[in-house]
Amino acid sequence: AQSVTQLGSHVSVSEGALVLLRCNYSSSVPPYLFWYVQYPNQGLQLLLKYTTGATLVKGINGFEAEFKKSETSFHLTKPSAHMSDAAEYFCAVRKGFGNEKLTFGTGTRLTIIP
Amino acid sequence: GAVVSQHPSWVICKSGTSVKIECRSLDFQATTMFWYRQFPKQSLMLMATSNEGSKATYEQGVEKDKFLINHASLTLSTLTVTSAHPEDSSFYICSARDFEGGYTGELFFGEGSRLTVL
Numbered sequence: 001a002q003s004v005t006q007l008g009s010h011v012s013v014s015e016g017a018l019v020l021l022r023c024n025y026s027s028s029v030p031p032y033l034f035w036y037v038q039y040p041n042q043g044l045q046l047l048l049k050y051t052t053g054a055t056l057v058k059g060i061n062g063f064e065a066e067f068k069k070s071e072t073s074f075h076l077t078k079p080s081a082h083m084s085d086a087a088e089y090f091c092a093v094r095k096g097f098g099n100e101k102l103t104f105g106t107g108t109r110l111t112i113i114p
Numbered sequence: 115g116a117v118v119s120q121h122p123s124w125v126i127c128k129s130g131t132s133v134k135i136e137c138r139s140l141d142f143q144a145t146t147m148f149w150y151r152q153f154p155k156q157s158l159m160l161m162a163t164s165n166e167g168s169k170a171t172y173e174q175g176v177e178k179d180k181f182l183i184n185h186a187s188l189t190l191s192t193l194t195v196t197s198a199h200p201e202d203s204s205f206y207i208c209s210a211r212d213f214e215g216g217y218t219g220e221l222f223f224g225e226g227s228r229l230t231v232l
């Protein structure tokens with residue numbers, strides 16, 4: 001079975017500082033990995049995804065993530081935080097082609113300090 | 115990108131009544147939609163997979179008689195919470211895959227529907 005662990009339910013960074021949100025996964029088959037962002041009382045928006053190919057993936061709003069198979073990690077980073085980045089971030093894993101069910105992590109709430 | 119819309123965004127109902135939530139794919143056809151439930155400050159839990167023209171597939175522990183799912187067309191899935199009780203209060207989110215564009219690995223999510231049962 002697939003699972004996702006997000007370390008740190010709350011992360012606070014200063015505006016302009018590096019953002020690092022951690023995600024580790026467990027999967028018995030090659031995983032498809034996703035990061036989603038959720039603003040208050042809204043649905044989820046895809047930030048980026050890894051399926052196959054290049055392990056460093058770039059997403060929207062300046063975010064990127066690197067798939068590291070040896071570490072079973074898919075951490076999300078952004079070089080310089082912006083106030084608008086304050087939101088809830090979810091890491092998710094899917095078994096792969098043919099199975100569309102997503103397993104979500106518990107989420108990390110990102111707070112930006114002015 | 116593909117757009118998924120839910121209605122209503124907010125709903126308040128009395129205990130014992132039934133509430134219907136709609137999930138529509140606005141610019142694509144969705145043979146499969148997924149319904150999630152999110153408790154306050156928690157992650158999303160998959161409730162069921164909605165298949166157009168057939169019965170929904172429910173995850174373990176989800177009462178199918180409580181949460182009725184109908185996927186009558188390629189652009190509409192509905193979730194009906196029957197005989198709602200306060201413990202059913204939650205944020206319900208649907209998602210869908212744009213099949214016609216080929217397999218992109220991406221699911222598109224609706225805005226969510228917040229249900230409060232008094």
